[in-house]
Amino acid sequence: MAAILKPSATAPMRRAPASAWRGAALGLGAFALLAVAGWFSPRWLTFLVTMSAANGLVSLGIVCLMRGGVVPFGQGMLFAAGGYTAALAYNKLGFTDALGLALAGGVAAVVIAAPFAPLLSRYRGIFFAMLTLALSMVTYGLLMKLDALGGSDGFNMGRPTLLGRKLPDARVGYILYVVTIGIATAMALLARVFFDSTRGLVTLAVRENELRVEYLGGSVRQAMTINFILAAFCGGLGGALAVMSLGHVEPNFSYWTTSGEFVFVAILAGWQSVAAVFLASTVLEVVRSFSSAYFPNTWQLALGLFLLFVIRFLPRGLGSLWTKGGGR
Template sequence: MMKTDFRREPLHIAILAGLLILGFFLPDWMRFLLQTALAGGLVALGVALQMRAGLVNFGQGLYYVLGGYAVGMLAAKAGITDVFLLLIAAIAIATVAGVVLGLLLSRYREIFYAMLSLAVSMILYGLLVKAAWLGSTDGFNIPAVTYLGWTPDRTVRPDVYYITTAVLTVLACLATARYLTSGAGMLCEAVAENEIRLEYLGASSRKVAFIAIVVAAALSGLGGGLFAMSTGHVDPLMTNWTTSGGFVFVALLAGRGSTIAPVIGFFLLELVRTYALDFAPNAWQMILGSVMLAVILLLPNGLWSLTEWRRKA
């Protein structure tokens, strides 16, 4: 089991912030790819957090879609377009869902946790597909968001959205790092390794798991909200098992050594995907699959293990 030390996190997050500032000057299409990848990366970070406690969530898309639909419904149906209100609502709704489901799910481990979380997310998928007033599988579009009464003009909108996403991603990573260095965060690994011993020491493994679930839910809600704002469209695919499986995969691929690993990992994977698609529109999944397989085989601890290896050498 790889031991992780999160005291170096502020440095990692500073590096991420630096990269995101450089990212501002990328070509438009790649910056947009980065922007949506940051949103997805937050969800993958949520999955990675739970993995530290030995919980593999195959239904993290549930909180992602809740965040996305919260933004979408408030903006498109209720006419609230202030980005701060929208994103707070996205986080709040996902957190509430995390608390309610966490009460149930924190009792379960291993395959039971994975299957239950998958089941709940697919129930929501089924409900959304049935909801004709929400556009069923077509989903619905979301109008442009405003900033405290200011509507960014079409020409600056991409810049403003990117900055919003980048700043919030960095803040979310900082908050997550703070959580990981707290008691509740550090005990996660103990839950994965030996729950009985943890209980003897006087800690509640259920409580530790519960907090991890809720923190992951909040992160994913924010990710969903940012994704909805970026693409201007939400649909139920956000909570389909294929989407959730993708987040689990990124969490594995990126490694759990740092909060910034899933965020950067998600972007790299998206980059491989879009170039594979451009290079071989008929066989892009095969290229993507080969890359994933190669990473898993060559770097069993994820991409992040490259940085550890360098330090040792």
């Protein structure tokens, strides 16, 4: 048995460094290309891509959980946690650095999600989805009622700084754009490394057969707990970046329709490819923007038809277009 397993166990280890370096080169190349393109793009386009990257980070966390066979409908809670943390740190503590605010949003989301992770790791299917949805709606209700957090109107956030420097008026949108896509690129590369690691492959095994994973000595609950924590960090990070670009935070960040949009992106992307998550988020923003401009009263119908088209012809998401064997 050991002789049979030895080649298959050692072969991926030889290929892993080359694959990792290739992925890093592609990621850095994509970041450089987007940074250069953003310099010549109109403001509305850089803002659209900025929001797509921030929202894509939240959906990346959903994909992390989807690989384990569960779909959360409460990522809006973590999105709001990151956004409110960044805005409060700016307004109450006077902390204005964009990178620090983004990190604070991710850490705050992890702190909020950590107590619930062991409980949620026990559930699957509709139970997991409804529990996460309930947490998100409870958060929405609290944010609506707490006057200290702005109540139903939320509150504004000023312009952040970067490494101690004030952002110039003419290029503030472009700088936040570069910061957002830079963080998104770094998280995408880390997610790819995690998905290809032993822990990430165990997550796929959990999706296929939990009982077999337990028989082989793995811990299903531990794997799902870790995935939920990682998804929380991605959600808080995306929330903080979105609020810095919008300049405003409100309870709707935690509303169920917001969580549904993140799930929409995750389904559109599929779980095979990390890059597909951000591509799907951009596609959603483009479809929503142009649909609301040309069909202001029926743009939701256009989104629904678009999703039905993708499910019919690409049931495993956009990532199946270039992932080996993804279309089967």
